[in-house]
Amino acid sequence: MIPAEQQTKLIKLTVNGETRALSVETHWTLSKVLRNECGHTGTKEACGEGACGSCTVLIDGVAVPACMVLAVEQEGKEIETIEGLSKGGTLHPIQEAWLEEYGAQCGFCSPGMIMSTKALLSKNPDPTVDEIKEAIGGNLCICNNYEHIINAVRSAAKKMAKEQGRG
Amino acid sequence: MDKMTSVGKSVRQKDGRSRVTGEARYYADFLFPGMLHTRILRSPYPAAEIVSMDTRAAEALEGVRLVMTHETYPKAFRKSLYYVGDLVAAVVAVDETRAEEALELIDVEYKTRKFVLDLEEAIKPDSPQVFEGEANCHDWAFHAFLSDRDPETRLFKTKTPSDYNGFGDIDKGFEEADVIIEQKGLKYAYCKGPAMEPRGCTAHFDGTKLHMHTHSQGMHDEKLCLAQALGISASMLNYVSPFTGSSFGGKNAFPLDRNIPSHYLLIASLACLDLKKPVHCGYSREEEMVSGWSRGSLTDVKIGFKKDGTLTTMDLAHWQETGSGGDKYPAKNAMLATGSVLYSHNCQHLRGKIHYVQTNRFPAAGWQGYGAPEGVFAVETTMDIAADQMGMDPVALRRKNCMRAGDIDSGWDALGYISGYISSSGIRDCLDVGSKHLDWKNTWEHPNKKSGRIRSGLGVAIFAMGAGRPGPGNSSEAMIKVFPDGSASLVCAIADIGQGQHTVQCQIVAEVLGLPYKKVGIVCHDTDSTPFATLVANSCGTWIQGWATYEAAMDAKRQVLDLAADKLGVPAEALTMGEGGICVTESPEKCVSFAEAFGKRGHYGGIHEVIGHYVNNSPHPNGFKDGKKDQVYIPKEKGAQFISLDVDTDTGMISNIRVIMAQNVGKALNPKVVEGQLLTSRHGVENAVLGNDCIVDKRNGWLLTPNWVDYRHATAMDCDVEPLVIEKPGDPTHPFGATACGEGAACPSLAAFSNAIYNAIGVRLIETPFTPERILMGLGKIKAKGRKK
Numbered sequence: 015m016i017p018a019e020q021q022t023k024l025i026k027l028t029v030n031g032e033t034r035a036l037s038v039e040t041h042w043t044l045s046k047v048l049r050n051e052c053g054h055t056g057t058k059e060a061c062g063e064g065a066c067g068s069c070t071v072l073i074d075g076v077a078v079p080a081c082m083v084l085a086v087e088q089e090g091k092e093i094e095t096i097e098g099l100s101k102g103g104t105l106h107p108i109q110e111a112w113l114e115e116y117g118a119q120c121g122f123c124s125p126g127m128i129m130s131t132k133a134l135l136s137k138n139p140d141p142t143v144d145e146i147k148e149a150i151g152g153n154l155c156i157c158n159n160y161e162h163i164i165n166a167v168r169s170a171a172k173k174m175a176k177e178q179g180r181g
Numbered sequence: 182m183d184k185m186t187s188v189g190k191s192v193r194q195k196d197g198r199s200r201v202t203g204e205a206r207y208y209a210d211f212l213f214p215g216m217l218h219t220r221i222l223r224s225p226y227p228a229a230e231i232v233s234m235d236t237r238a239a240e241a242l243e244g245v246r247l248v249m250t251h252e253t254y255p256k257a258f259r260k261s262l263y264y265v266g267d268l269v270a271a272v273v274a275v276d277e278t279r280a281e282e283a284l285e286l287i288d289v290e291y292k293t294r295k296f297v298l299d300l301e302e303a304i305k306p307d308s309p310q311v312f313e314g315e316a317n318c319h320d321w322a323f324h325a326f327l328s329d330r331d332p333e334t335r336l337f338k339t340k341t342p343s344d345y346n347g348f349g350d351i352d353k354g355f356e357e358a359d360v361i362i363e364q365k366g367l368k369y370a371y372c373k374g375p376a377m378e379p380r381g382c383t384a385h386f387d388g389t390k391l392h393m394h395t396h397s398q399g400m401h402d403e404k405l406c407l408a409q410a411l412g413i414s415a416s417m418l419n420y421v422s423p424f425t426g427s428s429f430g431g432k433n434a435f436p437l438d439r440n441i442p443s444h445y446l447l448i449a450s451l452a453c454l455d456l457k458k459p460v461h462c463g464y465s466r467e468e469e470m471v472s473g474w475s476r477g478s479l480t481d482v483k484i485g486f487k488k489d490g491t492l493t494t495m496d497l498a499h500w501q502e503t504g505s506g507g508d509k510y511p512a513k514n515a516m517l518a519t520g521s522v523l524y525s526h527n528c529q530h531l532r533g534k535i536h537y538v539q540t541n542r543f544p545a546a547g548w549q550g551y552g553a554p555e556g557v558f559a560v561e562t563t564m565d566i567a568a569d570q571m572g573m574d575p576v577a578l579r580r581k582n583c584m585r586a587g588d589i590d591s592g593w594d595a596l597g598y599i600s601g602y603i604s605s606s607g608i609r610d611c612l613d614v615g616s617k618h619l620d621w622k623n624t625w626e627h628p629n630k631k632s633g634r635i636r637s638g639l640g641v642a643i644f645a646m647g648a649g650r651p652g653p654g655n656s657s658e659a660m661i662k663v664f665p666d667g668s669a670s671l672v673c674a675i676a677d678i679g680q681g682q683h684t685v686q687c688q689i690v691a692e693v694l695g696l697p698y699k700k701v702g703i704v705c706h707d708t709d710s711t712p713f714a715t716l717v718a719n720s721c722g723t724w725i726q727g728w729a730t731y732e733a734a735m736d737a738k739r740q741v742l743d744l745a746a747d748k749l750g751v752p753a754e755a756l757t758m759g760e761g762g763i764c765v766t767e768s769p770e771k772c773v774s775f776a777e778a779f780g781k782r783g784h785y786g787g788i789h790e791v792i793g794h795y796v797n798n799s800p801h802p803n804g805f806k807d808g809k810k811d812q813v814y815i816p817k818e819k820g821a822q823f824i825s826l827d828v829d830t831d832t833g834m835i836s837n838i839r840v841i842m843a844q845n846v847g848k849a850l851n852p853k854v855v856e857g858q859l860l861t862s863r864h865g866v867e868n869a870v871l872g873n874d875c876i877v878d879k880r881n882g883w884l885l886t887p888n889w890v891d892y893r894h895a896t897a898m899d900c901d902v903e904p905l906v907i908e909k910p911g912d913p914t915h916p917f918g919a920t921a922c923g924e925g926a927a928c929p930s931l932a933a934f935s936n937a938i939y940n941a942i943g944v945r946l947i948e949t950p951f952t953p954e955r956i957l958m959g960l961g962k963i964k965a966k967g968r969k970k
Contacts, residue, residue: 039278055210056203058426060377061466065889068377096203109201113193116853120679121200122377122426128201147897154889156377156427157679158863160897161904162853 025089029054030098038085045069045080048095056096056125060154067153070126071095077133079126079152096125099132107173108132108166117166119157127153131167139178140171187691187698188917191853195684195703196424196677207424211383211394213459217246219448220280221468222270222287224262227541227882228296228309231260231269231289238286239272244279247452248272248287256410257447259439262291263311263505264541265882266471268444273452273460296541298877300371300479300502303540311505311539318500320344321513321535327591327599334812335589337600346516346593347532354494354530358485362567367559368948369931371477371502371875372868373470373892374548378426380472381463382445384453390417391450392707397422398433398676399716404708407446410436411454421707428678429864430547430924431473433716440506442472442544470887473546474875476868477502480515480559485530490573492582494530495520497559501537501552507545509537514552514647516593518560522817523645525588525603527581533593541882542875547718549861550927553646554868561642561932562947565939569627575936576612576621579643579821583608586911590815596652602806604814605912605920607845608643611821614905615641615843619823628943637827637837638941644928646818648921649724650715651800651914657726658712659733661690661793663741665776667760669694671733672704674714675726680923681854682722686730688850689917693734695759712794720818720921723850724914729797731916737793744791745778804914814914818925820844820907822862824937830960833953835870835938838900840930845907847920852906858922859904863895865930871895872950 021039029052036051043062048054048071057080060068064082071080072094099106108131111117118124127150134141134149141149146167147160155163199205236248249271251258258268270287274280295309302308303317311317327348329339337348355361382395391413397403397420404420411418425432434443449462464472478501485494497519501512512535520528568575584590584606591600616622625639649655660672671690677683683703691698704710715725742753745763749756749771757766764772779788806812823841828834842859849855867873871893876885886892912920931949939945944959957963 041278049210050212053212054203055206055212058207058378059209060379060426061889063466063888063890065466066377096201100202105198105202109198112201113197116191116194116197116857118194118197118200119681119857120377120425120427121197121205122207124200125203151896151898154377154894154896156375156429156894157857158861158895158902159857160863160895161860161902162857164897 023086025086027085027088027093028091029093030095040086042085043081044071044083044085044088047085048080054095054097058122058125060122067130068123068126070129070153072129072133075133075136077130096128099128107177108170111166111170111173115166115169116162117159119159123153123155127155127163131170135171135174139175185692187688188850189848191851192684192688192698194681195687205424207378207426208382208394208396209463213385216383216459216461217273217275217456218277218280219271219273219452219460219462220277220284221268222284224265224267224269226262226291226293227265227298228294229262229291230294231262232292233290234270235288236270239283242279242283242286244275245283246273246275246456248283249448249452254451257444257451264471264543265884266468266543271448273456296882298540298542298879298882300477300500300538300540303538304500311541317539319509319537323593324535325593336812337591340599345532345534346521348591349530351494351496351530351532355485358494359488360486360567360571361483362563362570363483364559364563364566364947365481366947367480367562369476369478369555369558370873370949371474371542372873374431374473374475374546375429375864375894376427376432376469379464379466379469380432380442380445382449383459383461384449385459386453386457390419391454392419392421393446393450394421395446396425396428396432398428398678398718399714400676400708401674401713402716403434406435406437407450410447411450419707419709422676423706425676425678429549430551430718431475433547433718440544441508442546466889467887470892471543471884474504474543475511475545475548476555477545477875478555480555482559482563484563484567486567486571490571490578490581491527492524493527495524495528496532498534499536499556501555503537503539503545504542505544506539508547511547511552512537513593515556517553517645517647518556521591521593523560523584523643524582525584525590542877543884549864549924550646551924553644553928554931557642557644557928558931561929562935565936566945575641576616580609580612583643584645594647594650596650598652598813601651601813601815604816604914605845605847605909606819607907607909608819608821610907610909611843611845612643614907615821615823615841618841618905619825628940631941634830635827636830636941637825638937640824640933640935640937640940641821642929642932642936643821644819644925646925646928647719648816648818649721649799650719651804651813651815655715655725655799656797657714657729658796659726659729660712661733661737662790663694663737663775664790665779665782667696667762667775668700668702669696670702670704671730672711673726673730674705674708674711675722676717678717680717680722680858681851682717682726684854685723685850686726689727689730690734693731694738695757697760720923723919723921724816725797725799727915727919728801729795732795732797733793736795737791740791740793741778744780745773748773748778816912816914816920818844818921820925822929822933824933826937826941828938828941828956830942833956835951838866840866840900840902841905842902842926843905843907844922844925845909845920846922847912847915848908848910848918849906850917850919855906855922856904859906859926860902862902862926862930863900864927865934866900867893867895868949869931869934869951871899872952874950
């Protein structure tokens with residue numbers, strides 16, 4: 015057994031635009047560090063093995079289950095969590111769409127589902143229903159609220175297009 | 182109530198904003214300084230005794246604060262183990278890593294016992310006993326025969342203990358029947374009750390009181406059970422549960438019963454009270470997968486009809502698995518699909534024998550439908566066979582026989598009523614709307630007309646599910662505070678497990694008070710700040726809590742109107758309350774604001790809030806027919822589900838699944854919330870075609886699918902669900918005519934799937950899940966696998 019102090023490493027993590035120094039154990043996952051060390055408990059963990067997407071965050075714009083990557087490997091990368099979406103109390107259009115379309119039932123999958131949606135819409139601002147299904151195919155909603163979620167993604171795409179003058 | 186402003190609108194989820202920003206705090210999001218973490222050592226054997234344990238090395242590990250075993254904490258651990266994953270010991274340490282390392286240092290000597298992992302094997306007289314000295318198979322303890330029917334009210338007057346549930350003369354019924362259809366050995370697989378957020382809790386002692394942060398379906402009941410199990414005063418315990426990451430019935434905690442999978446509560450509480458440190462005990466997904474299974478049944482059905490399709494007689498024998506002593510009550514709900522409720526309209530003779538069976542598999546817990554889906558699977562596939570044999574349209578046969586408003590519910594819930602009136606049905610409306618949606622008349626074809634590799638099928642099944650418990654001992658309370666700024670708060674303990682109760686209860690308050698929905702807040706955080714609410718089970722929230730909320734709002738409104746009446750010099754009846762204050766109805770220019778109505782107010786006194794309160798001791802007075810206390814209305818969830826699918830006869834694969842879920846909800850208090858409930862039909866798709874089954878290694882009882890990769894839940898890609906919300910007014914038992922919606926969507930799916938598969942390929946599958954292997958075996962393309970001897 016390796017003593018705990020030999021397993022720790024000092025890293026700099028950039029989360030939602032803020033860089034902070036953290037002492038982490040080398041085997042800690044990003045989801046664990048985000049939740050326990052950074053206090054970003056919006057990142058939910060439901061399976062711990064990349065099977066449900068609850069802990070999805072964006073790493074350099076790519077949707078990644080944070081339970082499947084180590085925190086020590088994230089230095090120098092831009093991490094975005096659900097807490098980074100709303101600015102100054104104003105909800106992001108995806109969050110607005112989620113509320114309008116009743117995208118959350120119990121809400122446990124919502125942060126991850128919303129982050130997957132953000133990744134999708136940044137690459138593909140006008141996705142088809144099949145493209146939406148594929149993009150959130152790795153995010154489980156145990157409440158099975160998928161039809162509402164798909165509507166929310168479509169509505170979000172429209173809102174974002176309008177914001178950017180494309181709508 | 183003619184023009185409603187909040188009820189019936191798809192207003193935003195009351196606590197939706199925090200759910201989409203990540204601010205919502207589920208139990209695992211309460212992080213306390215110095216919090217300790219728990220890991221649990223679990224049994225590697227399905228049946229064993231702990232002979233000895235050596236925990237010294239674990240206790241000596243740096244960072245370990247406590248090792249808990251049956252010797253030191255007999256309230257939480259047992260010497261006897263009943264399933265793989267049963268609790269052996271727990272380690273509480275500074276972090277999870279240390280706790281896990283310590284688990285490996287615990288030395289346990291086990292003595293294994295014989296075990297049984299299969300319901301049918303467990304029923305046999307020579308089966309190993311799960312609990313020593315106790316037969317595995319139990320008869321339902323409340324079997325009763327109903328008789329002495331009042332010719333005027335049609336209600337049964339006499340209930341006699343029996344060895345089956347029933348009425349009429351079953352032998353005579355079959356003697357007189359023109360057509361008898363019988364199916365034996367229908368099997369609904371034992372399936373994992375779904376939960377997005379795994380079980381767990383965080384216990385925190387603040388110097389005087391233990392605060393238990395956890396998910397909940399009914400925090401007051403769970404709190405009292407926990408206090409009793411701990412042996413502490415209820416006043417020392419505060420149960421905190423602002424958010425629950427789905428539950429579907431399964432996470433309902435009952436720490437007084439050692440077999441129910443809510444052990445985390447005792448472990449964290451005991452450790453916290455002894456160490457006086459916050460203790461977190463969260464289950465991993467793998468641990469969640471050995472907690473709270475459901476379904477799992479074996480059923481025989483026999484139904485008798487007249488030539489014209491009138492259903493007169495039904496006989497059902499039902500065995501329900503409980504795993505290692507889990508929840509035994511779902512078994513009774515198989516009766517819902519019989520002549521006791523769903524087919525009560527014409528059924529004259531009924532017998533239902535209900536059993537529950539223990540095995541050395543994972544303990545059972547409730548799950549959406551709570552036994553009803555298993556009964557519906559058996560009855561509704563048999564109804565399809567009957568339609569086929571009698572040459573009748575499957576929809577028409579159901580229309581002819583299904584329950585209608587005013588029919589007699591002789592369900593055997595031990596609620597103090599022998600029988601009651603079904604308050605509303607609308608199943609025929611659901612069948613009509615669903616048929617039209619699918620153009621059933623023109624698209625449904627008999628399977629013998631189908632050919633080709635890919636064959637399409639249409640199936641239908643109807644259902645009835647309990648909806649609120651109109652008996653003594655079922656109650657909920659509400660408190661409404663109206664403030665001088667014209668806003669209001671609902672204070673209650675109704676659990677929102679994703680079904681939208683926080684939202685619809687606030688809509689009720691807004692509607693009664695005439696306030697905008699956005700001006701109504703909710704206090705539903707913990708037991709210290711709320712009055713009692715019954716647990717959200719049997720889809721009772723809209724009904725039991727709904728009345729409490731409605732009447733409490735009416736109480737608050739009366740008080741505010743009285744205050745305003747004094748100020749305006751008119752009787753309270755002449756006033757109307759709204760966003761701007763209280764006005765004279767006939768002279769709307771004469772108004773007072775809420776602040777003016779409340780009167781002079783300062784830092785030291787005056788009216789700061791008007792409080793309305795109501796205790797709804799179910800049934801509410803409106804729950805009686807014509808106000809007669811011996812004539813109770815029993816509300817139901819009810820509807821029809823249609824499945825459309827394609828079967829590949831070469832591969833056995835099912836594709837292009839469309840689920841059309843039609844349910845009469847009386848009045849949709851929030852249409853989008855209701856649609857969301859109907860979307861949960863997807864669970865049926867998981868049970869039907871995604872392979873959901875309790876697959877254990879027969880040699881050692883280990884679960885072979887302990888994760889979400891091997892045990893599949895539906896994704897957005899697996900099917901399409903089309904919710905059809907039917908609003909048939911007239912249910913007298915709710916202030917807005919709403920009937921329940923929540924569990925119904927789980928009930929008809931497996932029958933509808935089996936019927937659709939039969940309709941596609943002419944093969945009747947009576948064992949779930951409907952795997953490609955079973956389809957190909959049914960088609961005669963492959964042979965059943967057998968172990969070579």
